[in-house]
Amino acid sequence: MESASLIQSLEKLLGVEAVTSAADELLVYECDGHTIERALPTAVVFPTTAEQIAEVVRLCHRLRVPFLARGAGTGLSGGALPVEGGVLIEMARMNRVLEIDEVNQVAVVEPGLVNLRLSQAVQGMGLYYAPDPSSQAACTLGGNAAENSGGPHTLKYGVTTNHVLGLEMVLPNGETITCGSRAGRGPGYDLTGLLVGSEGTFGIITKIIVRLTRLPEAYKTLAAVFPSIDAASSTVTEIIGAGIIPAALEMIDHFVLRAVEAYLHLGFPAAAGAVLLIELDGIRDGLDELAERIEAICRQNGSLEVRVAKDDAERALLWKARKEAFGALGRVTRSFYTHDGVIPRTKLPEALRRIYAIVEKHGLGIANVFHAGDGNLHPLVLFDDRKPGDQERALKAGEEILRVCVDLGGSLSGEHGIGLEKREWMPWFFTDQDLELMQRVRSVFNPEGLCNPGKVFPTPGRCVETRPFAKAPNVSA
Ligand SMILES: Cc1cc2nc3c(=O)[nH]c(=O)nc-3n(C[C@H](O)[C@H](O)[C@H](O)COP(=O)(O)OP(=O)(O)OC[C@H]3O[C@@H](n4cnc5c(N)ncnc54)[C@H](O)[C@@H]3O)c2cc1C
Secondary structure, eight states, X not given: OOHHHHHHHHHHHHOGGGEEOOHHHHGGGSOOSOTTEEOOOSEEEOOSSHHHHHHHHHHHHHHTOOEEEESSSOOSSSTTOOTXXXXXXXXXXXXXXXXXXXXXXXXXXXXXXXHHHHHHHHGGGTEEXXXXXXXXXXXXXXXXXXXXXXXXXXXXXXXXXGXXXXXXXXXXXXXXXXXXXTTOOOSSOOHHHHHTTSTTXXXXXXXXXXXXXXXXXXXXXXXXXXXXXHHHHHHHHHHHXXXXXXXXXXXXXXXXXXXXXXXXXXXXXXXXXXXXXXXXXXXXXXHHHHHHHHHHHHHHTTOSEEEEXXXXXXXXXXXXXXXXXXXXXXXXXXXXXXXXXXXXXXXXXXXXXXXXXXXXHTTOEEEEEEBGGGTBOOEEEEEOTTSTTHHHHHHHHHHHHHHHHHHTTOBSOSSSOOTTTTGGGHHHXXXXXXXXXXXXXXXXXXXXXXXXXXXXXXXXXXOXXXXXXXXXXXXXX
């Protein structure tokens, strides 16, 4: 179908103010947080109801036009990229909290709701929404459900799938299904579990039922400074080996510290090679003793300083350092490429040594800020997009880093998804039979492949242009 008549049909369905196809406006949607690959949609629509989404999907289905959802576009694996053009369904106008059931600790929300807004909405009731991606000030609950997102506190509280009780979804043929319920798992297959993490390839989520969690009575937040990343890595293994599961156990390396220090002025020693941000939460009794045990482990591993946040303000400042780390890097590097490999926790020191060596071999820089307790690495390969060959070297280094993760018994992604970015490497991790079975599952929901095509699975040949980086987006989250 001609673009012009597709756009006309969309405008007829939603009204002209809910459709954009102007070339300059489409540029906003040419990539997500994975800025290496880019592709433009034919049109972007801004629905306000699930029924409008169903109508758009029915139109696309009838005309055989590809379509996909986009939340905040903070995804780091190219999941929201319209690789075959078509219609991008932008969820920003579906951002309401529909219902809060305080007694049963359940909320029903629209998918465009920003993650942090939900916790803010229920804070007065002593509740919050536990999954907290570092991007939580921007990313949406629909995007979180599609990616099965994690975050610093998933070490204790689990990832998104542990907090989603049910979903409403428009299937790629325009039918609407619901699964799960406020009561959680019912009889039959766990469709909610299947849909969470399906990376937007099974349909468009239009409503989410989530579990709310009671705010802990108390927190204890420690920042332990180490002379080297090696010493910090061994400490992570020892803390967990001692039978202590903190709520969060995050690593920030010296490069990221430098960037964060420049504007937060935390005053960590200049000799700091890495900082572990360790948070305990729960009932007040016993937290001090646990913190003392952790402090002792840190000191045995050569910690230069262990700072314990004395109040909420200091706790918030330490978390700001962690959650705004990606954005802060904009001060010290022109561009970076973020990875998300997972390794068994005990392999942390070895993995990090090998990763530093890879990046050095390619003549590039590296920064590390990651969920150490989960063994979920985020090596950020630093490069300068203005230098010829730099981006290619960054891509090669990234591939070698992920190979190390898989070889050490880990996996390709802890939380950012496979998307477009890692699809060609899926055979490192899965057999042909595994991949075929997964594709058969996808085709039950999405038989024509119109919904978010080109994602998750390796396909012969690449269908998007790979172009030089723009300046790394200064996402502050
Ligand atoms: C600074 C920074 C920090 C980050 N930290 C973390 C972290 O700690 N943990 C973590 O897990 N991730 C993290 N991320 C990655 C990203 O924020 C998450 O993947 C997030 O869930 C994406 O949400 P979004 O709304 O931006 O989704 P988008 O990027 O817009 O979309 C992501 C995918 O979800 C699909 N999708 C979106 N909405 C729907 C819907 N309604 N129905 C069906 N499919 C849909 C899209 O099609 C796409 O495939 C970080 C990203 C940045 C930039």
